[in-house]
Amino acid sequence: MSAALANQIAAGEVVVRPASCVKELIENSLDARARAIQVHLREGGIAEIVVIDDGQGMDEQDAALAFRRHATSKVYEPRDLVRIRTLGFRGEALASIAAVARVRLTTRAVGAETAVRVAVDGGEMGPLETVGAPVGTRIEVRDLFYNTPARLKYLRTVQTEQARSVEVVQQAALSRPDVAFSCQTEHHVLFQTPGNGDVRTVLAALYGVGEAKQLLELSAASNDYRVHGLIGRPTQARSSRGYAHLFVNGRPIRHPGIHQAVIQGYQNRLMVGKHPMYALYVEMDPSLVDVNVHPHKAEVRFSEEQDVARLVSQAVAAALDGTLLAATPVRTR
């Protein structure tokens, strides 16, 4: 089997849509210790995704290797798979993306005088060029799935693909409030976060200052778990789940059980069918949670789900009770 075909097959695992590309590229930027990450989407990312970071960049040798499958500069021992510190660890993302798109990488390592640029079209790598560019990395991914029509056909509308891609950037911005993110389409800047470390500021960038101001702080801990973050007032509830963000040990996670636990914490204060707005961060010893690191399944299994759910419900209830009590006018007689 040719390397190009192997990479195309691997791409089926890693890259299912523009959003999965965006996720891998952002993770690489974070692994490179970027302080600022810009994401540009054209046609929802189908026509083009550009991710620009100010991370440590790659030297010529790394740039030449970056698109090789299983070429990762992140060295791991098997035990590291239990406690994954950097986000990438398979060395598959760039090779997979480049197998099914036209990619251009421009990167300059810290301390280097010049940048290096290389284009990879459908897995075929062109020559390395020396160019001028700032320290950091810029990756342009054009015409995703141009050479795999079956997968192109599987994509949804530009609007849907864009929504998914933007959600990935939102999740990244919420998981790393200390990093400045900007997300724009060919038409607008959708949001920009300052990277000041404050989650409320990130939510203000995503949903507006007025909305963010009303959010209630929450913090609770048991022996094994810690939960903190911000939850919406009952009046801020939405008909979609898209405003609910859960992170477990820093990773964005979908967990219907914990979402239900949050809803339960609102007791009868939410209208039926409404979903609360929240950004909740659950921290625990990594041995108590099984993170399925499959590229596009952000799922976890807790060894004691009941315990986590109870802590979350209680913390939500306490945050709401505290506020509603405080809002009750004090009787003087």
Ligand code: ADP
């Ligand atoms: P992985 O992240 O699993 O190592 P990738 O295919 O995503 O594999 O990336 C391959 C390699 O390319 C990385 O190990 C890293 O050395 C380099 N790389 C990719 N993106 C960046 C970036 N934004 N900044 C610096 N280096 C990068």
Ligand code: MG
């Ligand atoms: Mg990676």
